[in-house]
Amino acid sequence: MKFSLPKTTSDLIAWLKNTLWPIIFTWLKSTFSWLKNTCWPTIIAWLGSAFSWLKNTCWPQMVTWLKCAYSWLKDTCWPKLVSGLRAVSWPKNIFSQGLTANIYVRFVAINLAVLIITGPLVVIYGPFTNIKRSVVGAIMTSRHPHWITWLLSDQEIKGIIGENNPTHIRQQALKFTKREDDSLRLINITGGRFKGYLLEIPDPMRVKTATARDIQEIGDTVSTIALNNNAIAAINAGGFFDPEGTGTGRLPYGVIIRDGKFLVGGDIKDNIDVAGMTKNGMLVAGNHTIAEMRAMNISEGVTFGPPLILNGKKLITQGDGGWGIAPRTAIGQRKDGTILFLVIDGRQPGYSIGATLLDIQNILFEQGAFTAVNLDGGSSTTLFYNGKVVNKPADMLGERMVPTAFIVK
Numbered sequence: 001m002k003f004s005l006p007k008t009t010s011d012l013i014a015w016l017k018n019t020l021w022p023i024i025f026t027w028l029k030s031t032f033s034w035l036k037n038t039c040w041p042t043i044i045a046w047l048g049s050a051f052s053w054l055k056n057t058c059w060p061q062m063v064t065w066l067k068c069a070y071s072w073l074k075d076t077c078w079p080k081l082v083s084g085l086r087a088v089s090w091p092k093n094i095f096s097q098g099l100t101a102n103i104y105v106r107f108v109a110i111n112l113a114v115l116i117i118t119g120p121l122v123v124i125y126g127p128f129t130n131i132k133r134s135v136v137g138a139i140m141t142s143r144h145p146h147w148i149t150w151l152l153s154d155q156e157i158k159g160i161i162g163e164n165n166p167t168h169i170r171q172q173a174l175k176f177t178k179r180e181d182d183s184l185r186l187i188n189i190t191g192g193r194f195k196g197y198l199l200e201i202p203d204p205m206r207v208k209t210a211t212a213r214d215i216q217e218i219g220d221t222v223s224t225i226a227l228n229n230n231a232i233a234a235i236n237a238g239g240f241f242d243p244e245g246t247g248t249g250r251l252p253y254g255v256i257i258r259d260g261k262f263l264v265g266g267d268i269k270d271n272i273d274v275a276g277m278t279k280n281g282m283l284v285a286g287n288h289t290i291a292e293m294r295a296m297n298i299s300e301g302v303t304f305g306p307p308l309i310l311n312g313k314k315l316i317t318q319g320d321g322g323w324g325i326a327p328r329t330a331i332g333q334r335k336d337g338t339i340l341f342l343v344i345d346g347r348q349p350g351y352s353i354g355a356t357l358l359d360i361q362n363i364l365f366e367q368g369a370f371t372a373v374n375l376d377g378g379s380s381t382t383l384f385y386n387g388k389v390v391n392k393p394a395d396m397l398g399e400r401m402v403p404t405a406f407i408v409k
Contacts, residue, residue: 066121070117073118137326171285171311178203178281181202184200184408191359196328196391204283204339205281210229210231210234211405218401219402222234222383222402223382231409233408235343236376253303255302256301272290275331278296283371287305304374307374308330308361308364309372312335325355327345327378327381328360329343329344329381340367340369376402380400382399382400
């Protein structure tokens, strides 16, 4: 078989397009298929078993040892050291009698090592309630909330961060004049340690729930969800399980309601958090049964919380909400029906550190919200508007994949 090189540029382009590229494409496709179906599942399975071993075998033993070490340092070593130092008669010119730079370096290094080892234990098990609440809350709303379960049980975590779940408050029905207003207004939000954006949507009937294309397998970015639904704006909405911290945005929990139908969670028997819109355009926030959601005619909704403002009153009246400082997403509604999308960036020193639940409650209250509820935050926090993402998501890779979003049609 004779092989001849293309003689002209057009022949070369045709050869590249019709001969070489199909071969490369077929190879890439088979390689990707192998990586996806064979290699990646094997790696995931290995990582899962390694993580399980670390969590269930290695880490508990290490925590026990660290607790014993901390207890020994606190109750035995430190008192003896203090007592010994007090008993020593230190000469006035000690710094000129043999204390070299080497000793200073060793002293600092030893203290740093002790601080690194005992610091987390002091924060978690020590008496510093506010620091403990902020640290635990920040970890719980991060991409790796399972890390804190290595040190604390679920009951201990709830005891530290508290539960802001005002089931005793009955939400008043809002009555407002329906209006068709296509205008949207984007407002810059700035605080002492954070920056973010607030989007005003005058017509609440434009707000809908949208989902990733295959929410049980993999999520989509907020911008992808928005573009797939021809939306002008969107924010991330409900929560999802991410047991290995992979950030694939699958396995949504709770309910997902779209066009009055329960896509997920329609068979849940217990009360569950919901943030959603009724058929009349009223924002609903709180803990309800599926029957109550149907009775309220909730047509669009997801599971997340806690509620921040109900009936025009702030719900966080003590502390900062207990979830630490992190990127935040929230939705609110004024008495005239206007919907408010709020995102606060975080985990980016020099730009924006993040906000507490109290911070976003106060922002929305100052913006006139009569009802407001917290949505999924952290690396998920994203606001899409006019064809682009306007905030700066905390994830190093850009937008995080999520299962659901509230969109503006």
